[in-house]
Amino acid sequence: MAQFDTKIYIVDKSVDNVDIYAHLQEAARWIQEGEVVAFPTETVYGLGADATHSEAVRKIYAAKGRPSDNPLIVHIAQLDQLQDVAYAVPDKARKLMEAFWPGPITFILPAKAGLAPEVTAGLETVGVRMPDHPIARALIEAANTPIAAPSANRSGRPSPTTAQHVWEDLQGRIPLILDGGETGVGVESTVLDVTLDPPVILRPGGVSQEELQAMIGEVRLDPGLQDQSQPARAPGMKYRHYAPHAPLYLIEGKGDEAVEKMRAAIMEQVNTGKRVGVLTVDEESSLLADLPVTCLVRCGSRNHLEEVAHQLFHGLRQFDAVSVDIILSRTFPRQGIGLAIMNRLHKAAGGRYYQHKNQ
Ligand code: TXA
Ligand code: MG
Numbered sequence: 001m002a003q004f005d006t007k008i009y010i011v012d013k014s015v016d017n018v019d020i021y022a023h024l025q026e027a028a029r030w031i032q033e034g035e036v037v038a039f040p041t042e043t044v045y046g047l048g049a050d051a052t053h054s055e056a057v058r059k060i061y062a063a064k065g066r067p068s069d070n071p072l073i074v075h076i077a078q079l080d081q082l083q084d085v086a087y088a089v090p091d092k093a094r095k096l097m098e099a100f101w102p103g104p105i106t107f108i109l110p111a112k113a114g115l116a117p118e119v120t121a122g123l124e125t126v127g128v129r130m131p132d133h134p135i136a137r138a139l140i141e142a143a144n145t146p147i148a149a150p151s152a153n154r155s156g157r158p159s160p161t162t163a164q165h166v167w168e169d170l171q172g173r174i175p176l177i178l179d180g181g182e183t184g185v186g187v188e189s190t191v192l193d194v195t196l197d198p199p200v201i202l203r204p205g206g207v208s209q210e211e212l213q214a215m216i217g218e219v220r221l222d223p224g225l226q227d228q229s230q231p232a233r234a235p236g237m238k239y240r241h242y243a244p245h246a247p248l249y250l251i252e253g254k255g256d257e258a259v260e261k262m263r264a265a266i267m268e269q270v271n272t273g274k275r276v277g278v279l280t281v282d283e284e285s286s287l288l289a290d291l292p293v294t295c296l297v298r299c300g301s302r303n304h305l306e307e308v309a310h311q312l313f314h315g316l317r318q319f320d321a322v323s324v325d326i327i328l329s330r331t332f333p334r335q336g337i338g339l340a341i342m343n344r345l346h347k348a349a350g351g352r353y354y355q356h357k358n359q
Helices: 020-032 054-064 079-085 091-100 134-143 163-170 209-216 223-229 255-271 305-318 338-348
Strands: 007-010 037-039 046-050 073-075 105-110 125-129 176-179 190-193 200-203 248-251 276-280 295-298 326-330
Touching: 007 020, 020 037, 020 046, 020 134, 020 176, 037 134, 037 163, 046 054, 046 134, 079 125, 091 105, 091 209, 163 176, 163 305, 200 223, 248 255, 248 338, 255 276, 255 326, 295 305, 305 338
Parallel strands: 007 176, 037 176, 073 125, 105 190, 248 326, 276 295, 276 326
Antiparallel strands: 037 046, 105 125, 190 200
């Protein structure tokens, strides 16, 4: 793989004296020359390449260390680009596109020939999304091609919500990062398979099941997702994803009971000499403040799950800056964007729930 002296260009309108136009032109040039560039979207940072160019798309997989059987999302800037990448768009999908695009939802549709086969990883379908971020859209327009882009993290790591996160994972492996500041939503797009009727959510994300159902009626959840509501028995490490370096365990329970379980788990670990990290919410951090926790990360208010989603991946990455042996995290209601939060936390934990020794 080529080595690069990775540059970071600020493309944030709120920062003075930056030539966003020139930076976008340079980024578009890299894409047209078959290289990959990291850029902000409203969900997480993406790692983009020309979706019609096989060699360029292969560089995405190489930079991320991503298994080649995991397909990429194609990003478009205008609705009329949809016909270049997919066909047979059902009415329900049209209706959802009108309502939620540009925005955090990806539609799985039959793929058009013309895309690099590496984008779809050999499948006959393709995921398409129109992001709601001015820089992402301007980059697609300037490059004048649909852009294939997974999240801009090394495979298995938490998705990046700042340019700094991308730098931590990919410096030296890509030529350029466009820095548009923190992303808004904080978790990735909802992936909705609209080749099925009723449509099926393959990955919960920025648009909730409830919002989709309000528009088109029944929307199902992939059965593989529902299993996650149960404490898993012995899930293998192969399911670990979005993961900080130290092992993460979930602690479920309602209100005071959950705080008590968390306190007991912390002490049990501290007493065996472990350095403990804790992921919690603003309201509960003071209830843990008297314990010898090495790193306590708050990810917003438990009454504002949008805020938790926004801070989740940054929170998970914070544990890597200190050395902890184990991370304990509270769980969240699986409603609205809470379903996406729990999906990511469950994967980060490899499905593990904390088991108290004296139980
Ligand atoms: O918010 C997002 O979606 C971000 C930003 C950059 O747009 N992108 C993102 O891409 O999260 P990635 O590659 O990290 O996740 C794409 C997900 C994967 O779970 C992949 O398996 C699924 O979408 N996917 C892509 N194409 C698919 C297809 N044809 N059929 C089924 N699943 C597909
Ligand atoms: Mg990803």
